[in-house]
Amino acid sequence: xxxxxxxxxxxxxxxxxxxxxxxxxxxxxxxxxxxxxxxxxxxxxxxxxxxxxxxxxxxxxxxxxxxxxxxxxxxxxxxxxxxxxxxxxxxxxxxxxxxxxxxxxxxxxxxxxxxxxxxxxxxxxxxxxxxxxxxxxxxxxxxxxxxxxxxxxxxxxxxxxxxx
Amino acid sequence: xxxxxxxxxxxxxxxxxxxxxxxxxxxxxxxxxxxxxxxxxxxxxxxxxxxxxxxxxxxxxxxxxxxxxxxxxxxxxxxxxxxxxxxxxxxxxxxxxxxxxxxxxxxxxxxxxxxxxxxxxxxxxxxxxxxxxxxxxxxxxxxxxxxxxxxxxxxxxxxxxxxxxxxxxxxxxxxxxxxxxxxxxxxxxxxxxxxxxxxxxxxxxxxxxxxxxxxxxxxxxxxxxxxxxxxxxxxxxxxxxxxxxxxxxxxxxxxxxxxxxxxxxxxxxxxxxxxxxxxxxxxxxxxxxxxxxxxxxxxxxxxxxxxxxxxxxxxxxxxxxxxxxxxxxxxxxxxxxxxxxxxxxxxxxxxxxxxxxxxxxxxxxxxxxxxxxxxxxxxxxxxxxxxxxxxxxxxxxxxxxxxxxxxxxxxxxxxxxxxxxxxxxxxxxxxxxxxxxxxxxxxxxxxxxxxxxxxxxxxxxxxxxxxxxxxxxxxxxxxxxxxxxxxxxxxxxxxxxxxxxxxxxxxxxxxxxxxxxxxxxxxxxxxxxxxxxxxxxxxxxxxxxxxxxxxxxxxxxxxxxxxxxxxxxxxxxxxxxxxxxxxxxxxxxxxxxxxxxxxxxxxxxxxxxxxxxxxxxxxxxxxxxxxxxxxxxxxxxxxxxxxxxxxxxxxxxxxxxxxxxxxxxxxxxxxxxxxxxxxxxxxxxxxxxxxxxxxxxxxxxxxxxxxxxxxxxxxxxxxxxxxxxxxxxxxxxxxxx
Numbered sequence: 095x096x097x098x099x100x101x102x103x104x105x106x107x108x109x110x111x112x113x114x115x116x117x118x119x120x121x122x123x124x125x126x127x128x129x130x131x132x133x134x135x136x137x138x139x140x141x142x143x144x145x146x147x148x149x150x151x152x153x154x155x156x157x158x159x160x161x162x163x164x165x166x167x168x169x170x171x172x173x174x175x176x177x178x179x180x181x182x183x184x185x186x187x188x189x190x191x192x193x194x195x196x197x198x199x200x201x202x203x204x205x206x207x208x209x210x211x212x213x214x215x216x217x218x219x220x221x222x223x224x225x226x227x228x229x230x231x232x233x234x235x236x237x238x239x240x241x242x243x244x245x246x247x248x249x250x251x252x253x254x255x256x257x258x
Numbered sequence: 259x260x261x262x263x264x265x266x267x268x269x270x271x272x273x274x275x276x277x278x279x280x281x282x283x284x285x286x287x288x289x290x291x292x293x294x295x296x297x298x299x300x301x302x303x304x305x306x307x308x309x310x311x312x313x314x315x316x317x318x319x320x321x322x323x324x325x326x327x328x329x330x331x332x333x334x335x336x337x338x339x340x341x342x343x344x345x346x347x348x349x350x351x352x353x354x355x356x357x358x359x360x361x362x363x364x365x366x367x368x369x370x371x372x373x374x375x376x377x378x379x380x381x382x383x384x385x386x387x388x389x390x391x392x393x394x395x396x397x398x399x400x401x402x403x404x405x406x407x408x409x410x411x412x413x414x415x416x417x418x419x420x421x422x423x424x425x426x427x428x429x430x431x432x433x434x435x436x437x438x439x440x441x442x443x444x445x446x447x448x449x450x451x452x453x454x455x456x457x458x459x460x461x462x463x464x465x466x467x468x469x470x471x472x473x474x475x476x477x478x479x480x481x482x483x484x485x486x487x488x489x490x491x492x493x494x495x496x497x498x499x500x501x502x503x504x505x506x507x508x509x510x511x512x513x514x515x516x517x518x519x520x521x522x523x524x525x526x527x528x529x530x531x532x533x534x535x536x537x538x539x540x541x542x543x544x545x546x547x548x549x550x551x552x553x554x555x556x557x558x559x560x561x562x563x564x565x566x567x568x569x570x571x572x573x574x575x576x577x578x579x580x581x582x583x584x585x586x587x588x589x590x591x592x593x594x595x596x597x598x599x600x601x602x603x604x605x606x607x608x609x610x611x612x613x614x615x616x617x618x619x620x621x622x623x624x625x626x627x628x629x630x631x632x633x634x635x636x637x638x639x640x641x642x643x644x645x646x647x648x649x650x651x652x653x654x655x656x657x658x659x660x661x662x663x664x665x666x667x668x669x670x671x672x673x674x675x676x677x678x679x680x681x682x683x684x685x686x687x688x689x690x691x692x693x694x695x696x697x698x699x700x701x702x703x704x705x706x707x708x709x710x711x712x713x714x715x716x717x718x719x720x721x722x723x724x725x726x727x728x729x730x731x732x733x734x735x736x737x738x739x740x741x742x743x744x745x746x747x748x749x750x751x752x753x754x755x756x757x758x759x760x761x762x763x764x765x766x767x768x769x770x771x772x773x774x775x776x777x778x779x780x781x782x783x784x785x786x787x788x789x790x791x792x793x794x795x796x797x798x799x800x801x802x803x804x805x806x807x808x809x810x811x812x813x814x815x816x817x818x819x820x821x822x823x824x825x826x827x828x829x830x831x832x833x834x835x836x837x838x839x840x841x842x843x844x845x846x847x848x849x850x851x852x853x854x855x856x857x858x859x860x861x862x863x864x865x866x867x868x869x870x871x872x873x874x875x876x877x878x879x880x881x882x883x884x885x886x887x888x889x890x891x892x893x894x895x896x897x898x899x900x901x902x903x904x905x906x907x908x909x910x911x912x913x914x915x916x917x918x919x920x921x922x923x924x925x926x927x928x929x930x931x932x933x934x935x936x937x938x939x940x941x942x943x944x945x946x947x948x949x950x951x952x953x954x955x956x957x958x959x960x961x962x963x964x965x966x967x968x969x970x971x972x973x974x975x976x977x978x979x980x981x982x983x984x985x986x987x988x989x990x991x992x993x994x995x
Contacts, residue, residue, distance in 0.1 A: 116537070119537055123535075123536055123537060126484075127535065127536055130486075132477075132480065132484040133476070133477025133478065134477070135481075135483070135484075135610070135611070135664070136483060136612070137610050137611075137612075137696070137929070138696040138928060138929050139695060139696055140696070140928055142696075142928050142929040142930045143610065143929045145610055172477075173476065173477035174476070174477060174478075177476065182475065182476075186475040186476070189475045190467070190471055190472065190475055193467055193468060193471060193895060193899065194475075195340075195468070195470070195471065195474035195475065196340030196341070196342070196899060196903055197338075197339055197340030197609075197610070197611075197662070197663060197664050197665045197666075198340065198470065198473075198474035198479055198662065198664075199481055199610040199611045199662075199664030199665060200610045200664075201474055201475065201477070202477035205475065205477075220942065223937060224937055224938035225938075227937045228936055228937065228938075229936075229937075230610065230929050230934055230936065231610070232607075232608055232609050232610050232665045232667070232907070232934070233340045233665060233903045233907075234902070234903045234904075234905075234906030234907045234910065234935060234940065235899075235902070235903060236906055236935070236936070236937045236939075236940035237902045237906065237940055237941065237942075237944050238899070238902065239937065240937065240940070240942065
């Protein structure tokens with residue numbers, strides 16, 4: 095049975111949000127249908143494709159299978175919150191440089207998964223990429239994505255050099 | 259004022275200007291559609307397509323708008339599903355219009371102002387619009403120039419156009435300013451002006467970045483699944499999980515009182531529910547007990563028994579010489595008779611965006627109903643017709659607004675979900691959003707049909723004297739409710755099934771191809787490149803077998819059997835280009851092998867060399883060299899992107915993908931279980947060589963999918979000695995390495 099509605103508070107892309115919804119509602123639908131953030135996509139509903147990947151407290155999470163109640167008090171980032179006023183996130187910048195997207199539907203999930211990977215492994219090897227980027231892209235843009243991931247690591251590295 | 263100009267101004271309304279009709283494609287340009295809001299003025303143009311299905315349309319198609327800010331908005335009749343068509347069309351229009359591509363914006367045409375009589379598919383979008391769009395754009399440019407001459411009071415011949423600005427005698431105006439100062443009756447439509455030479459183009463022929471690139475990395479494009487209207491409810495339709503299920507009725511009592519449920523809607527052919535939220539609609543759907551009639555509990559063995567060359571009806575699609583007699587087994591002909599059988603499985607589209615629709619049937623007192631459909635569709639015109647027919651409306655009461663498509667691949671040539679959403683919306687009087695879940699996508703797909711192939715050849719003195727290909731396939735074009743429209747795009751018998759099935763080595767004196775039609779109990783249809791992948795897998799693997807028997811190099815063996823005509827020369831070009839780029843003669847590194855295959859699809863030849871290995875019993879593809887000759891390359895970078903994607907999608911279908919029938923249902927129903935290529939499977943090196951042997955653009959999106967399956971299988975044979983004749987390719991598990 096559906097759980098009774100409860101109040102859940104969390105931040106999304108830096109903005110405090112409070113929703114009243116059944117606690118077991120997948121975070122994906124809260125983001126898309128209640129908060130109107132449509133960049134996070136539904137692909138399968140069973141955490142099998144990664145189109146719905148977002149960050150919860152910096153961790154990559156497949157939001158179709160993440161109950162909203164577990165987001166209580168946490169910081170959620172979606173594709174809409176990845177870039178800043180300063181410009182595109184390094185992963186997005188690399189995606190532009192390599193002209194990665196085709197249909198574009200799965201790309202937010204890949205970009206979010208890659209951004210989380212680079213936080214953990216700033217200069218991933220091909221093996222690191224194979225092991226960690228396991229989303230599905232039917233246009234099969236993998237060849238350019240791999241190049242873009244390496245490029246994003248470079249851009250990110252240059253950025254941190256400039257800051258230091 | 260010239261005589262011609264007077265006649266046009268006084269004699270005709272904007273909808274009656276017809277210029278260049280002798281070419282079969284007329285151009286109507288008008289200044290209708292003037293908008294009062296936002297200070298924006300519209301420039302309307304149209305191609306009046308003389309196909310019968312289009313003759314009754316009410317008004318001119320809207321092609322261009324020019325805003326006061328001097329932006330040019332192109333209303334694309336072709337939908338953007340990843341293939342980059344928006345970018346190619348923007349390049350073509352910008353070059354003839356003389357505007358910076360940054361000033362171009364491309365949007366999907368909505369059917370209330372622009373109806374494409376055809377579909378988006380068959381890799382013909384850029385090729386088909388190449389001349390019409392250039393002509394339209396050049397005509398619009400000349401209209402703007404003529405009008406500017408009047409407004410600036412400068413001789414027309416003294417005016418030049420650069421970057422959307424018309425200048426002369428020290429004065430200038432932007433296109434936007436010209437449009438803002440022109441009334442409908444003041445436009446003069448010239449005869450079609452001469453088109454520029456391709457060498458004069460600034461954008462065509464260059465690797466321009468996709469026009470939707472920035473939006474797509476920000477996650478901002480709206481797909482059908484994302485579409486919304488104010489005050490929208492959520493619908494869900496019960497779909498069968500068994501093959502051949504006929505809807506009989508439903509017990510809806512449990513669903514009626516569930517939280518959020520607005521209405522349960524039962525129709526003669528389906529049952530659905532409308533609720534306040536997506537979650538509630540899905541929950542209520544699960545509580546509906548639908549009754550289905552299922553006459554037979556289909557199994558995989560039943561399908562395989564049906565799908566045999568020799569079963570069903572045969573259609574000869576190619577014949578030269580006397581292959582049939584030479585290949586009979588009575589021993590009267592000289593040389594070695596060689597035969598082999600090949601097969602391919604059922605394939606799913608598995609496009610990432612499930613089919614979703616928002617429908618709003620607006621019922622107005624004393625006025626006609628108006629229907630709005632927001633949807634990912636490759637056939638807006640058919641989607642519109644289906645909705646109109648179901649609701650008993652005129653097609654013009656239905657406005658189909660196409661969104662971005664989260665993949666097409668042929669899946670969105672069938673959109674009955676639009677009609678279902680419209681029925682639900684009408685029942686509740688509010689917009690309703692309705693979509694498939696992933697399990698429903700896998701079970702209600704319009705699958706790539708499975709195939710069975712028989713090949714026969716006679717070798718004589720190291721050459722192929724006779725070659726025959728028989729393919730048995732489920733329907734692709736046949737059996738579709740949309741044949742009349744789509745036959746305009748794809749001519750012939752079920753050419754979907756036999757696409758790629760003809761013998762391209764027409765230097766073989768006797769050759770023949772036969773297509774056997776099998777009616778399967780589940781829907782089969784268009785899947786990117788149609789029969790090309792399976793047919794090429796069979797023929798090009800068999801050619802490799804023959805080369806092996808003849809003791810010949812597989813590449814040279816192919817070259818030796820090409821005809822000396824244009825198609826043969828273009829095929830030779832890509833075969834040699836792939837061979838040379840891949841350094842075929844040097845072979846592969848330790849523990850690896852090279853495989854080769856080639857195909858021609860929709861007039862575009864492609865050849866591929868792959869480098870493979872076998873690791874822990876699995877085939878790995880390390881490197882692919884692809885040479886393709888699509889003619890003039892409008893956007894070389896997007897042609898490369900299409901090749902890269904088609905290669906990996908074809909690799910995925912060749913190595914991993916397979917739907918099977920179990921206990922009356924198609925399975926599996928989720929990614930993972932339906933294994934597809936992931937990052938770790940994709941080749942780390944893809945090298946694309948583009949040949950441009952003609953001066954017009956040709957097909958791009960599907961042709962590079964042809965060779966990959968055979969090329970991999972041929973590489974695996976060279977490496978292991980195992981000749982794999984069934985897709986998906988699997989190494990026999992003799993040693994678990």
